[in-house]
Amino acid sequence: MRTVYSEDHRQHDANMELIEGKLVKAHEMPRRADIVLDRVRHQKLGEIVTPQRFGLAPILRVHDEGFVTFLRDAWNDWLKSGRDFDALPHVWPVPGLTVPGRKRGSRISKSIDGKMGHYAIDAGTPITAGTWTAITGAVDVAMTGQKLVASGERAVFALCRPPGHHAGSDFYGGYCFFNNAAIAAQAFLDAGAKRVAILDVDYHHGNGTQEIFYSRDDVLTISLHSDPDQEFPYYLGYADEIGQGAGEGYHLNLPLPWGTAWASYEAALQQAMARIRQYGPDVLVVSLGLDTFEHDPISRFKLTHDDYLRMGEVIAKADLPTLFVFEGGYAVEALGVNTVNVLSGFDQ
Ligand code: Q9C
Ligand code: ZN
Numbered sequence: 001m002r003t004v005y006s007e008d009h010r011q012h013d014a015n016m017e018l019i020e021g022k023l024v025k026a027h028e029m030p031r032r033a034d035i036v037l038d039r040v041r042h043q044k045l046g047e048i049v050t051p052q053r054f055g056l057a058p059i060l061r062v063h064d065e066g067f068v069t070f071l072r073d074a075w076n077d078w079l080k081s082g083r084d085f086d087a088l089p090h091v092w093p094v095p096g097l098t099v100p101g102r103k104r105g106s107r108i109s110k111s112i113d114g115k116m117g118h119y120a121i122d123a124g125t126p127i128t129a130g131t132w133t134a135i136t137g138a139v140d141v142a143m144t145g146q147k148l149v150a151s152g153e154r155a156v157f158a159l160c161r162p163p164g165h166h167a168g169s170d171f172y173g174g175y176c177f178f179n180n181a182a183i184a185a186q187a188f189l190d191a192g193a194k195r196v197a198i199l200d201v202d203y204h205h206g207n208g209t210q211e212i213f214y215s216r217d218d219v220l221t222i223s224l225h226s227d228p229d230q231e232f233p234y235y236l237g238y239a240d241e242i243g244q245g246a247g248e249g250y251h252l253n254l255p256l257p258w259g260t261a262w263a264s265y266e267a268a269l270q271q272a273m274a275r276i277r278q279y280g281p282d283v284l285v286v287s288l289g290l291d292t293f294e295h296d297p298i299s300r301f302k303l304t305h306d307d308y309l310r311m312g313e314v315i316a317k318a319d320l321p322t323l324f325v326f327e328g329g330y331a332v333e334a335l336g337v338n339t340v341n342v343l344s345g346f347d348q
Contacts, residue, residue: 001155001324001347002046004144008137009033009161011130014086017175018123019298026126027298027330028175033161036326039336045157045343051137051144058143059136059178061186062212064170066108070119071135071177074127077112086126089116105170121166121173121233134162135177142180145323146187149283155322157288157343158184163327165200165287166233168211174204174233181287181325182212185219188283197281197320198222199272201311202289202327203299205237205253209287215247220279222272223287224265226300227255250279261302262310265292269314276318284320290329290338297330308338312345322346 010033014026040048059068078087091113098107108118116127138160145158164181166174185196198213200206200223213219228237243251252275254268276284290308292301303311315322324343329335 001157001343002049002148002153003037003040003157003159004049004051004141004148005033005037005159006051006137006141008140009134012128012134012162013130014126014128016086017126018088028162029332030161031332032329032335033159033326035332035336036159036339039340040157043340043344045340045347049144049148051140052147054140054143058183058187059139061190062169062179062183067119067170070115071172072132074112074116075129075131077115078127081112086128087112087116088123088126089113089120090123092117119171121171125173125175131177138162138164138180139178139183142184142325143187145325146184149321149323150188150191153321155324155346157324158326160326163289164208164325165202165206165289165327166204166208168208171208175328176208179208179212181285182209184323184325185285188285189218193282194218195220195279195281196283196285197276197279198285198287199276199315200224200287200289200327201269201292202287203291203296203301204232204289204328205255206287207233207236210236210241210251213247214243214251215245217246217250220250220252220276220281222252222254222275224254224256224268224272227257230258231300256301258300259302262304262307265301265303265307266310266314269311273314273318281320284318284322286315286322286324287327288324288339288342289327290335293329293331293334293338295331295334299330305334305337305341308341309345312342313348315342316346316348
């Protein structure tokens with residue numbers, strides 16, 4: 001399988017993140033992509049392709065224009081406000097801090113701090129000098145993969161960084177800014193696909209992807225993740241979230257407890273694959289997070305190196321054109337092996 005990769009990711013290199021109330025070194029770092037690319041080369045997975053440029057059009061099919069403009073200008077606005085370190089939000093417009101009954105966004109403060117609180121879901125996602133270059137580059141990577149799959153390749157790996165699945169139509173967070181997988185899924189539809197399935201195997205709930213397609217039946221979203229009663233993003237990812245309106249029944253959440261190992265993970269994955277078969281999509285997008293690994297520093301599942309080979313084999317059984325989009329995974333030294341195990345398990 002071919003891998004799409006761009007050096008642009010390197011421009012997003014945060015110093016610190018706020019995690020569980022504490023400032024620590026950022027887990028989402030350039031080395032994550034480097035180590036995966038090294039392993040792709042070492043295992044001779046396939047050719048490495050440089051992305052084309054797509055501009056803002058595919059992004060605006062999924063994301064709100066005000067949100068896109070905010071991200072484009074955020075670093076400059078932050079500099080102008082006199083700060084020279086990474087930008088993190090620190091105040092949020094909870095309902096008690098807004099006029100009762102007024103819709104979210106009816107007043108967005110002109111200050112960068114107010115804007116960040118409006119658009120961010122957490123304080124763990126720094127905006128840096130190179131964030132805009134990296135996030136538009138990540139979309140180019142996903143879109144280039146989408147084009148290759150749409151023109152007949154069986155499977156492609158989009159080595160996107162930063163990740164995307166926590167980002168929704170008008171919010172960022174969980175290390176994510178633009179939803180690379182959702183943008184690719186929309187592009188498949190725009191290119192003529194009737195139905196797209198998104199399978200999210202990242203350790204965390206794919207809340208952004210779910211939000212973007214929640215009222216629609218042309219994209220089936222399925223997420224296997226750590227129970228939001230225990231884990232980020234806490235407020236979404238419960239089993240009773242099934243979609244609304246036309247989307248009712250087209251969004252499946254499979255929350256699993258801390259400590260989950262392959263036996264129960266595989267049972268949930270088989271349930272997901274059965275739902276995908278029943279849906280009969282034209283194409284499958286996999287949000288490929290590797291933070292389910294037993295030694296991930298911020299996660300609590302127990303998958304092993306070999307389990308990722310099996311994961312790839314199980315996903316291949318759907319026998320669909322497949323775009324893998326890289327998401328989370330923070331046990332950096334193991335990330336290359338785990339990622340390429342899924343892809344080579346799939347390719348067998
Ligand atoms: N234990 C992705 O994997 N911080 N994002 C969690 C609570 C946010 C992870 C802190 C983790 C986001 C793409
Ligand atoms: Zn994750």
